Amino acid sequence: MGYVRRVLDDELDELFSAVPAIAIDGPKAVGKTTTAEQHVVGTLRLDSAANRESLAADPELLLRRARPLLIDEWQKVPAVWDVVRRAVDEDRAPAQFLLAGSASPLPGATAHSGAGRIGRLRMRPMTLSERGVADPAISLAELLTGRRPPLAGETGLRLADYVEEILASGFPGLRSSRGRALRFELDSYLENAVDRDVPEQGLAIRRPESMLAWLRAYSAASATTARYSEILDAATPGHGDKPARSTSEAFREVLTRLWLLDPVAAWTPSGSLFTRLGQTPKHHLADPALAARLLGLSVDALLNGEGVPVGPQAGSLLGHLFESLVTLCVRVPAQAAEASVGHLRTRNGDHEIDLVVIRGDDRVVAIEVKLAATVSDQDTRHLHWLADRLGGRLLDAVVITTGPRAYRRPDGIGVVPLGTLAP
Incomplete structure (x- = not known):
């Protein structure tokens, strides 16, 4: 079966063409990754130990990747949030980053909330x-x-x-x-x-x-x-x-x-x-x-x-x-x-x-x-x-x-x- 569009796709069509970064929040298995992949050219998966290790050593490595980029399970390396925030501070071009996370990071794990830089959308199970x-x-x-x-x-x-x-x-x-x-x-x-x-x-x-x-x-x-x-x-x-x-x-x-x-x-x-x-x-x-x-x-x-x-x-x-x-x-x-x-x-x-x-x-x-x-x-x-x-x-x-x-x-x-x- 092919991809079945979600209501969130319509929101992303409208918003991601106008803003530089959006975080998609929701529980595991709700479809965040699959939906986000319809709107990007590449995916950085942080449920991969190899990717986590390299980014933990140098989070700015993600900036070398083609955009729009999906950073999946971003909360596993919370430092990437601040890298994305700084990147969109310097360049407000739309459709740069989607971040998908199945958990909120622990309090204090990120230096900044991302307010004004990274928008947030909630994804829920299928209606x-x-x-x-x-x-x-x-x-x-x-x-x-x-x-x-x-x-x-x-x-x-x-x-x-x-x-x-x-x-x-x-x-x-x-x-x-x-x-x-x-x-x-x-x-x-x-x-x-x-x-x-x-x-x-x-x-x-x-x-x-x-x-x-x-x-x-x-x-x-x-x-x-x-x-x-x-x-x-x-x-x-x-x-x-x-x-x-x-x-x-x-x-x-x-x-x-x-x-x-x-x-x-x-x-x-x-x-x-x-x-x-x-x-x-x-x-x-x-x-x-x-x-x-x-x-x-x-x-x-x-x-x-x-x-x-x-x-x-x-x-x-x-x-x-x-x-x-x-x-x-x-x-x-x-x-x-x-x-x-x-x-x-x-x-x-x-x-x-x-x-x-x-x-x-x-x-x-x-x-x-x-x-x-x-x-x-x-x-x-x-x-x-x-x-x-x-x-x-x-x-x-x-x-x-x-x-x-x-x-x-x-x-x-x-x-x-x-x-x-x-x-």
Whole structure:
């Protein structure tokens, strides 16, 4: 099979022709190298010991290579960041360097952040549209215009198909795997992260199973605002002598540096329209397939409602993992549209908006996620509450469902099956 374009390719087409250097961040196996190679003439791989040794001795050797140049796994020789930064200080010509990294460098490893010299783009696993299983008809970019266009589109995807996609993974290299082979590869991915990648980040893990237990509890808290103390309790049930809170914080920090955790921050709108908003992020792993695998969930188990979530939000684990899949499919086109994604929840939990897509002018598209094919007035009450408070700052409001058809309700709220969502 040939290369399958990603949404990030469109961003690189637009940006790399105008700026000298871009760093692509994301977890291992997300496709950074393959995508970046479509935009360069040469690649310098720092997962090669020979390349690392020569560059560690003289990082400026990379400047002898033809450009545009991809520096892959650059964080393994952090000094190359400062070499690139100085090079683009001296020459602002566009399309010189792409840097791909599957981990943030340790604090202090680079002399300068690169702000103003090296742009940064996040790469996430494949959306349903990128996987080729969707029927994209509803553009998030169009929703962000605020024109509230008529919505029309149909998809053949049904609940069982979405469950299959939760488990199938958005990592490109795993898309052809099925059954035991896929489960084996996901297990190996997680074990390698804990056994090899975490120690490379400077955190010694005496008992790898303790981090895997924490990850398992974090997975059960997917799409919730569970406190980290709740996650730690769920990771150590029945243990009177629990690990120190600092241990949990160390796990969270290193897994975030590896881009394996991808929480959605709480949105705090400007002005004084709201009081007593929660500040806790919504928890998500980089790929919902990792969460499902950590929890040992199969298609039948999810469809039968097995598993108990961790955290304050009600619902089934399937509902939470479906929201993780929706979040992935929203974040990728939101970034391409120069928007960010947050969530909103009042401290007492009486109002909650699952996803808030925020334009640069702080105007938003509000999204509720519903694991059902139909939408009732009860399902839209939080969107109406938000509309009353935001007024013209609310560009659009939609409910993303598992249904077959996109449309607008008489109250103006859009109903969008996930399978119809396009970049």
